[in-house]
Amino acid sequence: MGKLDILVVAAHPDDAELGCGGTIAKQISLGYKVGVLDLTRGELGTRGTPEIRDKEASASAKIMKLTVRENLGLPDGYLKNDRDHQQPIIQVIRKYQPDIILANAIADRHPDHGKAANLVYDASFLSGLSKIETKNEGKHQAAWRPKSFYHYIQSQWLRPNFIVDVSDFWEIKMQAINAYKSQVYSPEKSDEPETYISSKSFMEMVEARAKDFGDAIGARYGEGFTSRRFLGINNLFDIR
Numbered sequence: 001m002g003k004l005d006i007l008v009v010a011a012h013p014d015d016a017e018l019g020c021g022g023t024i025a026k027q028i029s030l031g032y033k034v035g036v037l038d039l040t041r042g043e044l045g046t047r048g049t050p051e052i053r054d055k056e057a058s059a060s061a062k063i064m065k066l067t068v069r070e071n072l073g074l075p076d077g078y079l080k081n082d083r084d085h086q087q088p089i090i091q092v093i094r095k096y097q098p099d100i101i102l103a104n105a106i107a108d109r110h111p112d113h114g115k116a117a118n119l120v121y122d123a124s125f126l127s128g129l130s131k132i133e134t135k136n137e138g139k140h141q142a143a144w145r146p147k148s149f150y151h152y153i154q155s156q157w158l159r160p161n162f163i164v165d166v167s168d169f170w171e172i173k174m175q176a177i178n179a180y181k182s183q184v185y186s187p188e189k190s191d192e193p194e195t196y197i198s199s200k201s202f203m204e205m206v207e208a209r210a211k212d213f214g215d216a217i218g219a220r221y222g223e224g225f226t227s228r229r230f231l232g233i234n235n236l237f238d239i240r
């Protein structure tokens with residue numbers, strides 16, 4: 001698949017779509033190559049099965065026109081920031097050499113989200129250390145560290161460091177989210193138990209959040225991101 005411009009890393013299938021699906025679609029429309037790395041198959045989810053979610057993730061990838069989507073199959077609910085979990089992420093980072101990584105929210109309702117945020121951040125740093133050896137298909141991988149690392153915002157409200165205008169890509173985001181039919185709200189009656197994200201109120205919150213962020217920058221819809229570092233600009237006219 002070659003080099004990616006942006007790698008989005010998500011603890012669970014559907015995290016990327018819910019957190020930054022509009023930004024993904026926007027960057028792809030601008031000609032950038034974007035891929036998603038799901039860390040787990042979401043096997044502890046109340047609704048559906050890992051196999052169903054695999055198919056839903058593939059359908060969503062086509063909607064967003066991702067260059068690639070992979071799943072590491074790490075244990076859902078038991079993510080740890082240790083060598084065993086860092087190593088496969090380092091291999092993927094070195095494989096695709098992204099300039100930008102977008103990762104889970106630094107704090108959120110689901111404990112895996114915050115854990116994944118720190119896990120991926122540390123792995124991205126370690127990926128730049130040449131003395132850490134990894135291989136891909138039997139070949140030695142060169143060290144690689146992305147230029148930028150940001151966190152998308154999820155269920156818990158966090159003050160963003162910047163907001164992306166996704167007004168023109170809201171419908172694509174919603175189509176990608178709705179590809180997860182086993183997980184999200186549908187007006188059609190389901191025999192599955194209701195969960196936090198399958199409720200109508202959750203989807204209303206997703207839209208309200210996007211409208212809130214959008215309003216803050218004079219747009220209809222926006223997606224917020226946080227950064228662990230100060231952000232620099234080339235000149236004052238770059239600021240919206």
